[in-house]
Amino acid sequence: RLPLSASPPLSETPPWVPGSCNSRYLLYDVNPPEGFNLRRDVYIRMASLVKTLRRHGDWVLVLPPWGRLYHWQSPDIHQTRILWGEFFSLTSLQGNVPVIEYEEFIAESGGPFIEQVLVLQNYAEGWTDGKWEEKVDERPCVERLMYSKDKQGYYRGWFWGYEETRCVNVTCLSAQGHASMLAPLLQNNITSTSVMLDRAETVLHDHYAGKDYWNTRRSMVFAKHLRLLGDEFRAKYLNSTDEQDQTVYNEDWTLIKNKLGSARGGPYLGVHLRRKDFIWGHREDVPSLKGAVKKIMSLMKKTKLDRVFVATDADDEELKMMLPEMTRFEPTWDDLELLKDGGVAIIDQWICAHARYFIGTSVSTFSFRIHEEREILGFEPKTTYNRFCGDSEKECEQPTHWKIVY
Numbered sequence: 001r002l003p004l005s006a007s008p009p010l011s012e013t014p015p016w017v018p019g020s021c022n023s024r025y026l027l028y029d030v031n032p033p034e035g036f037n038l039r040r041d042v043y044i045r046m047a048s049l050v051k052t053l054r055r056h057g058d059w060v061l062v063l064p065p066w067g068r069l070y071h072w073q074s075p076d077i078h079q080t081r082i083l084w085g086e087f088f089s090l091t092s093l094q095g096n097v098p099v100i101e102y103e104e105f106i107a108e109s110g111g112p113f114i115e116q117v118l119v120l121q122n123y124a125e126g127w128t129d130g131k132w133e134e135k136v137d138e139r140p141c142v143e144r145l146m147y148s149k150d151k152q153g154y155y156r157g158w159f160w161g162y163e164e165t166r167c168v169n170v171t172c173l174s175a176q177g178h179a180s181m182l183a184p185l186l187q188n189n190i191t192s193t194s195v196m197l198d199r200a201e202t203v204l205h206d207h208y209a210g211k212d213y214w215n216t217r218r219s220m221v222f223a224k225h226l227r228l229l230g231d232e233f234r235a236k237y238l239n240s241t242d243e244q245d246q247t248v249y250n251e252d253w254t255l256i257k258n259k260l261g262s263a264r265g266g267p268y269l270g271v272h273l274r275r276k277d278f279i280w281g282h283r284e285d286v287p288s289l290k291g292a293v294k295k296i297m298s299l300m301k302k303t304k305l306d307r308v309f310v311a312t313d314a315d316d317e318e319l320k321m322m323l324p325e326m327t328r329f330e331p332t333w334d335d336l337e338l339l340k341d342g343g344v345a346i347i348d349q350w351i352c353a354h355a356r357y358f359i360g361t362s363v364s365t366f367s368f369r370i371h372e373e374r375e376i377l378g379f380e381p382k383t384t385y386n387r388f389c390g391d392s393e394k395e396c397e398q399p400t401h402w403k404i405v406y
């Protein structure tokens with residue numbers, strides 16, 4: 001068993017000096033089938049771990065480039081090696097925890113090598129005696145390893161499309177617990193300068209929806225060019241501007257502290273309607289198109305809104321025929337090449353986040369991230385935590401309100 005004692009608290013976290021020669025780098029990656037918004041959730045867990053690590057050393061979080069995501073299926077556009085700066089404001093992320101792009105890591109660390117990969121896995125035996133305990137052990141790899149040794153003895157694998165990256169050592173760890181549980185192990189048992197946690201979603205949030213969670217979440221400010229495109233669309237098609245809607249934004253997220261209920265939102269209904277794999281994956285709690293349209297019409301009547309913005313991953317021809325009044329953000333091919341599927345998803349989320357009333361899809365992390373964005377903007381919870389019900393769902397429990405903590 002590896003040491004799990006909590007690190008003794010230090011009053012001050014040492015300041016971060018970019019490119020410092022004492023830096024240690026934490027890299028991570030997530031199970032390949034996981035989508036964009038689940039990955040954003042794993043970022044929060046890793047940021048929390050880095051904050052804990054920084055009590056005793058100059059750790060920096062390396063942002064895993066985006067790409068090869070199952071849901072990003074637009075043909076003929078290059079969608080690997082996408083840096084975080086294309087989707088998020090790096091300065092904002094850095095205002096929470098030291099982060100660098102992968103390419104900076106390569107430049108700073110002097111080579112294409114990651115010294116140690118730790119592949120996290122669940123305990124094969126599950127919880128013993130039904131008792132939950134935090135633990136981590138070096139164990140043989142349960143699944144087939146996604147890394148293979150080359151002639152020089154280095155490991156090759158999927159490093160976000162960076163073919164030249166190789167890894168010196170790969171070990172499997174069975175882990176059960178919160179992200180920061182790994183801190184003593186990383187500090188005391190591993191001497192490598194660069195450590196990558198693969199399957200990082202295996203560890204849980206240190207404190208879901210606590211202050212630290214919200215600080216990291218608030219720092220995940222969308223890149224300005226995407227916000228501007230969303231704002232232009234709101235003004236042009238939805239008669240929505242920040243002044244009118246009481247959603248004026250501050251570039252410095254640390255200064256945004258909106259009272260719930262202060263935001264009014266644009267005069268439209270915002271809808272996130274997740275389809276594709278959710279239709280068969282969540283048969284019980286996802287409506288038919290007909291069911292969804294019926295709900296949208298009744299909400300428009302109830303809220304007295306005559307415009308509806310729909311964000312969806314569905315082919316929208318059928319939906320458009322059933323709901324001719326709907327508005328969608330439809331990028332041209334040139335826009336798409338520039339923004340990529342991830343950028344379009346963010347613009348959809350941004351527009352939904354500014355609606356006077358929002359309804360999303362059950363258990364979709366895409367909808368959850370919209371809830372959070374609206375919580376940050378200061379919307380009244382009743383206008384946010386709503387979801388569609390399955391056509392024959394009996395108890396249609398509505399999403400939980402995770403209140404923002406400052």
Ligand SMILES: C[C@@H]1O[C@H](OP(=O)(O)OP(=O)(O)OC[C@H]2O[C@@H](n3cnc4c(=O)[nH]c(N)nc43)[C@H](O)[C@@H]2O)[C@@H](O)[C@H](O)[C@@H]1O
Nearest residue numbers: 033034035036037038071311312313344345348364365366
């Ligand atoms: C089955 C599970 O589904 C989970 O999806 P879920 O939580 O909805 O949400 P995401 O993790 O974001 O994955 C869904 C992806 O589908 C696209 N997508 C879905 N809805 C929209 C939309 O309204 N507009 C646009 N532009 N794109 C959309 C987008 O690429 C998004 O990242 C995954 O996170 C899990 O990893 C797993 O695959």
